Amino acid sequence: MIPRVLLTASLFLISVASNGFATKAPFNPREYPKNVVTCPAINRAENKQVDIDLHYVDINPQAKKTLLFLHGWPGLWASWKYQIEEFQNDYHIIAPDIRGFGASTHPGDVRSSGTMPDLVGDLLCILEHAGALEAIAVGHDWGTQLAYEAARERPDIFTAVVGITIPYMPCAGPFVPTQTLVAAHPRLAYQLFFDSQTHAAATELGRDIRRTLRGTLRHVASPPPEDFLTNPETFLGAWDHYEEIPEIGFLSKEEEDYWVEQYSIQGFKHNLQFYTDENRLAAWQFANEQGNHTIPQPVLSILATEDPVANMELAAKLLHSFDFLPNHSLHRLPTAHWTQLEMPDEVNSIIREWLTKLDAKQEHTHDEL
Numbered sequence: 082m083i084p085r086v087l088l089t090a091s092l093f094l095i096s097v098a099s100n101g102f103a104t105k106a107p108f109n110p111r112e113y114p115k116n117v118v119t120c121p122a123i124n125r126a127e128n129k130q131v132d133i134d135l136h137y138v139d140i141n142p143q144a145k146k147t148l149l150f151l152h153g154w155p156g157l158w159a160s161w162k163y164q165i166e167e168f169q170n171d172y173h174i175i176a177p178d179i180r181g182f183g184a185s186t187h188p189g190d191v192r193s194s195g196t197m198p199d200l201v202g203d204l205l206c207i208l209e210h211a212g213a214l215e216a217i218a219v220g221h222d223w224g225t226q227l228a229y230e231a232a233r234e235r236p237d238i239f240t241a242v243v244g245i246t247i248p249y250m251p252c253a254g255p256f257v258p259t260q261t262l263v264a265a266h267p268r269l270a271y272q273l274f275f276d277s278q279t280h281a282a283a284t285e286l287g288r289d290i291r292r293t294l295r296g297t298l299r300h301v302a303s304p305p306p307e308d309f310l311t312n313p314e315t316f317l318g319a320w321d322h323y324e325e326i327p328e329i330g331f332l333s334k335e336e337e338d339y340w341v342e343q344y345s346i347q348g349f350k351h352n353l354q355f356y357t358d359e360n361r362l363a364a365w366q367f368a369n370e371q372g373n374h375t376i377p378q379p380v381l382s383i384l385a386t387e388d389p390v391a392n393m394e395l396a397a398k399l400l401h402s403f404d405f406l407p408n409h410s411l412h413r414l415p416t417a418h419w420t421q422l423e424m425p426d427e428v429n430s431i432i433r434e435w436l437t438k439l440d441a442k443q444e445h446t447h448d449e450l
């Protein structure tokens with residue numbers, strides 16, 4: 082028998098917690114177990130089929146709707162910590178480490194075996210393994226481009242898109258090699274380093290992973306040096322005058338340790354795949370040949386106004402992104418590149434409000450049928 086006084090005390094604790102008065106425990110990435118699925122892949126350099134192992138966090142699989150969270154570079158599933166905390170009780174959450182990141186393996190051949198269609202295939206493999214028939218794809222950085230491409234290729238599975246920091250980049254126009262891109266936008270010079278010297282870049286980035294992550298995950302109040310991203314020969318050179326790079330504003334010391342540990346598994350050997358012209362060209366060819374660039378599904382984009390990489394709203398105008406998104410809502414937030422980590426409350430409430438409208442509309446449609 083439980084003494085009455087203890088019972089009362091524990092009920093009291095539960096009600097305190099559910100009323101939200103208890104202070105929230107800090108996010109601990111190590112508390113989230115990961116599933117692993119083996120998926121087919123191609124190593125194009127060696128022209129052979131291989132298996133890769135993809136690791137993903139899978140929460141609340143009983144929920145009716147699935148949110149699939151897609152990180153960018155350099156990201157991890159844990160880039161979505163605040164959104165996972167916000168939505169994990171209402172949605173089935175799937176958050177993978179993309180091939181080549183963390184413990185998710187890669188077929189090898191970083192230059193040509195990590196195209197957007199390859200990565201969409203990985204997502205389909207993960208969704209099937211997790212028992213999700215449909216998903217809303219939520220992306221940041223390259224994860225945004227992946228979310229749009231997934232929605233374009235498989236509108237039957239990806240029912241809506243949230244794109245953070247990056248606009249839709251349709252492949253309707255001619256292919257733009259990195260060299261040409263950088264000539265027009267000098268702040269993208271780092272992409273030329275990653276493309277033309279992929280191996281040297283991976284070596285530089287892997288030399289001191291903590292320093293690399295600190296140098297890259299900056300925010301408005303603690304920005305990188307002015308010339309960061311502008312050198313086609315080095316990524317971290319702009320930080321050379323700093324003996325130590327300041328801490329990351331939106332990660333605790335324990336989380337930073339986790340990120341360093343995850344990135345130590347394979348360094349940067351395979352995750353510069355987004356930047357190589359071989360992968361970019363193959364992805365462009367695939368979509369361009371299919372020829373349908375409009376994404377009719379509902380799309381929410383959240384763009385940053387202080388991103389040192391580029392003025393993304395201007396980029397969206399140049400790319401005519403919005404012309405291809407008939408069901409599009411646009412929000413702007415005054416963050417640098419890591420919007421969902423820099424202004425989590427704002428991002429969460431924008432997504433929450435949009436999801437609520439989406440649900441209401443879909444239920445309404447069902448009533449009419």
Ligand SMILES: *[C@@H]1O[C@H](CO)[C@@H](O)[C@H](O)[C@H]1NC(C)=O
Binds near residue numbers: 233234235373
């Ligand atoms: C685009 O075309 C491909 C190939 O025909 C098709 O499978 C896909 O469903 C189309 N996407 C949209 C959004 O209609």
Ligand SMILES: *[C@@H]1O[C@H](CO)[C@@H](O)[C@H](O)[C@H]1NC(C)=O
Binds near residue numbers: 378439442
């Ligand atoms: C946008 O999507 C919602 C939800 O699916 C739908 O109800 C609405 O009719 C769509 N609007 C347009 C302009 O297609």
